[in-house]
Amino acid sequence: MVLHFGKATGIYLKTMPFVLLRMGIGLLLGIVSIVYFGVIGWLAWTFVDAETISGWVAIVALLIALVLFIKAWQLLVKYVLYLVKAGHIAVIAHIVQTGEVPSNQISYGTGKVKEHFTEASALFAVDQVVKAVIKQFNRRVLSFSNLVSFVPTLKQIIEFVGRAVAIAASYIDEAIVAYMFISDEENRWKAAGDGLVLYAKSWKPVLGSTLLIVGGMYVAALVLFLALTPLASVLSGLSTTFELIGWVVVVGLVLTVYSGLLKPWVKTVVITTFLIEAQDKTPDSKTRQEIENRSEKFKELLNRAETEETTTEQSDQDSPVTPA
Structure with a gap:
């Protein structure tokens, strides 16, 4: 197995502007979250202490505040953070393919996302199906764990490896998205299927x-x-308060390094490895059929590809022809 860690x-390192941007957004969201829950908690405690509201009302209010926060977070992830994340992927793919770094990589990356997907939700939809297909594929690869169920220790080891593979595979969908950015295929669902x-065909080294x-x-x-x-x-x-503050700082620093520096590096390694290993291969009908036979989600992806192609053809036929 050839490792591409160095490249x-x-x-x-060349995409550090994106890394720092994502880290800055993460820190800002962390501060906003602390302030939000701090204020909500302080208000609940103040009203309960003043006997203005009962404890049950405060609990309900806290739950509502939590639900609102989760909904707002989901929208932010889907329409803002995902755009930044996908823009970073587009820049990584461009550098792997051409060896050149865009002069304004943040503008270039977000522009490529908007060029390939009219809205962030479209990319999000493709990514969700791709994740499902990858999970089904890797589950099939490790299905041999059922054959060793009569050896408890060995079965536990294989199940542990299976969980590790599930975690690792969560990064692979980003490699498929990277392939979509450099593919000549305009049909996004077909490009995802090819990826x-x-x-x-190259899952072992990846x-x-x-x-x-x-x-x-x-x-x-x-x-760390x-x-x-x-x-x-x-x-x-x-004091107990200072100890609590100390643990908050420790956990915050670890999460900042983990999410802001380590995870983008892992993503870059996975994308680079996949694009290099796949560059001399071509999508073939035999492998496509094998995946289709074992993955309902892959069939769904192919159906969407056909639907989009049909829609595009009808749109081209309906568009007026300008006389010369």
Whole structure:
């Protein structure tokens, strides 16, 4: 198995503007979340303490505030954060394909997303189906765990590996999206189908390297957490409040490094590995049929590709022809 960690790391460093942008957005959202729940909690405590409202009313109000926050978060992820994430993917794919870094990569990346998808929800819809197909494909790859059920220890090991593969595979859908950005296919669903076929033909090096780097990422996060725990321990000698603040700072720093620096690096490695391993391969009907026979979601994707192609053809036929 050929590892592409060095090249991927170089590309990761070249896309640092996107990495820093995502980290900045994450920090801002973290601060907003703390302030939001802090204010809501303070208001609930104040009204209950003043006996203005009962405890049950406060609990209901907190639940409503939580639901509103989750809904707002989902909309933000779907229409804003996903656009930034997809823009970063587009830039990574461009660098892997051409070796060149766009002069204004943030503008270039978001522009490519809007060029390929009229709205963020369209990309989100494609990505959800791609994720489902990848899960079904990897589940089939590991289906041999049922054959060793008579050996409990071995079965547990294989199930553990299966869970690790599920975590690693969550990054692979981004590699398929990257392929869609550099594909000449205008039909986004067909491009996604071609990308999945290429993944099926090169899944071993892609999934293998992803497992290694995801494992390393969790180890690095754990080491960072253990290295920062003395901070909370020192503050615990002052007061319980300072100890709590110390743990919040420790967890916040670990999550910032994990989500802001490590996860984008893993994503870059997975995308780079997939695009390099798939560049000499072509989507073939045999592999496509094998996936279709084992994945209902892949059939759904192909049906959507046919529907979009038919719609495009009808639109072209209905459009007026301008006389010369």
